[in-house]
Amino acid sequence: MKAQTDISISVINQAKNGDSVACGQLYHHFSKSMFSICMRMAGDRALAEDILHDAFITVFKNLPQLKQPEAVAGWIRRIVVNECIRQTSKQIKMYEWNSEAADIEDEKDTDWYKNISLARIHEAIKELPDGCRQVFVLYTMEGLTHKNISEAIGVSEGTSKSQYHRAKTLLKENIINYLKVANG
Structure with a gap:
């Protein structure tokens, strides 16, 4: 199945041939959604802007x-994700964190987040430590497997799993604490 896009094929073909107006239209069409990916991965506006530019x-x-x-949409997304990985991996240190716990899913408590706004969840994701945030975004939002993540960022599959588990734990704690403060 091919990725759908509502930008015309003729604009894409013109951009392929170096037409600067068409390139501008392509950038304008995709930059906002790609910037969101960069922000989720980088957690820092200035770094996200640099990643998007590159x-x-x-x-x-x-x-x-x-x-x-x-x-083109999927192709651009892949380039953006790869650039995010390339630039954030230079700054992120991964630590092994209870790899046995990473394989255990807490199935009895899966609805805790359903009454939380997406904006608050995104804020909580931005507050995660860099390594956790990177793995969490790649796994949950970009759909990469732990094997793909480990290969992309140069860590073991167990480290990817444990960083993901740690991210979920920290997100839950962050949001529960937020709710406690918000609800007095």
Whole structure:
């Protein structure tokens, strides 16, 4: 199945041929959603802006090689995620954290977050330690497996799992504490 996009194929083809107006339209169309990915991964606005900038340089440099213009959304997303991994991995230190606990899912308490706004959840994600945030975003929002994450960021699969488990634990604690304060 090919990724759907509502930007016209002709604009994509014009951008592939170096048309600067079409490149601008492509950037305008995708930059907001791609910036959201950068913010989730970086947790810092300035770094996210740098990542987005570098990712779009890569997009425009490699655009002539895009074989399926209708798949441009997924193609750009992959470039952005890879650039996020590349730039944030330089700054993030991963620590093994109770790898046995990472394989245990707490199934009895899965609805704790359902009355929390997405904005609050996103804020809590931004507050996670860098390594936890990176793995959490790649796993939950980008759909990578722990094996793919471990290969992409150069850690063991167990470290990826434990960072994900730690992220979930910290998110839950953060949001529960927020609710306690908000509800007096």
